[in-house]
Amino acid sequence: QYAKITCTSRYVPENPVSNHQLSTMMDTSDEWISSRTGIKSRNIVTDENTSDLCIEVANKLLEKSGKSAADLDFILVATMTPDYGTPSVACQVQGSISATQAFAFDISAACSGFVYALSMGEKLIRTGKKLGMVIGGETLSKVLDWNDRSTAVLFGDGAAGVLLEASTEEHFLNEKLQADGQRANSLTSGYLKNKSPFYTGSSETSVHLQMTGRDIYDFSLSDVTNNIREIIEEDVDFLLLHQANKRIIEKISKKLKVPREKFLTNMEYNGNTSAASIPLLLDESVESGVLQLGSKQKIVLTGYGGGLTWGSILLTL
């Protein structure tokens, strides 16, 4: 049996924060942010954590599909901002919706997280599972250094996901997942300092998200473009890349010689939501009718970011 995406949904916190609002909090401007990133607004939690956003997505998926939580075989959540080390966000979701038959775990692959998790979910269906949930969810606002204008203006909170079901037709056509831990320091976040009385080590690494933007930018134009080139086919209808930066997407489109209009974007009103960015874009595009489940449209999903990790999946809807 094969895997098929049969439902999509999303949830973002009801607190949009505009570039202008940020310009009253730190030394930045709407002009700088929108011209350099394509971002005009992002949604920031006021009293929710990552599990709350993902539980909303899970409930919407069940509601939209008519499926029962008890029929779920697995729940995968891709996140770099879990509520806890344990329990996983996936287990918090499993408990909240009472998916008593589902095993559940989180996947940590930063902005490639959803693509990594979708690939894993597809293998679970191909090896016999009947129904699974794959969600990307983040509350990056809790790990940002809100005094660092170079990163605080780039990121947003949100969650979105899909239902994967067993199918007789083949939808997942190709994939290539990659990593390079030797460039891990280009993007770090969430370091937990050891405060034990026995610990003599010292580390200046902070809990805050830190990024050498230049290195990540260059990596995206080289490794990521090459990865897509290996996966893409002539008749691809749309490409849904991790929504990190509008200029990056424009540059990748030029390097690949693929028309810009095939690259869907939503960073304008979501910011960079890491593992949530691709499923947010997927659900928004299904809702707007640009994409239709069951239409056989051929799309590429590409994540890239912390780890370093990157990866693409070629599939038909």
Ligand SMILES: O=C(O)C1CCN(c2ccc(-c3cc(CO)ccc3Cl)cn2)CC1
């Ligand atoms: O000065 C400028 O133009 C600045 C230059 C630096 N910028 C960057 C740099 C890197 C990223 C980024 C982040 C992730 C993590 O999700 C993944 C992939 C990318 Cl490419 C986003 N923005 C913003 C505009």
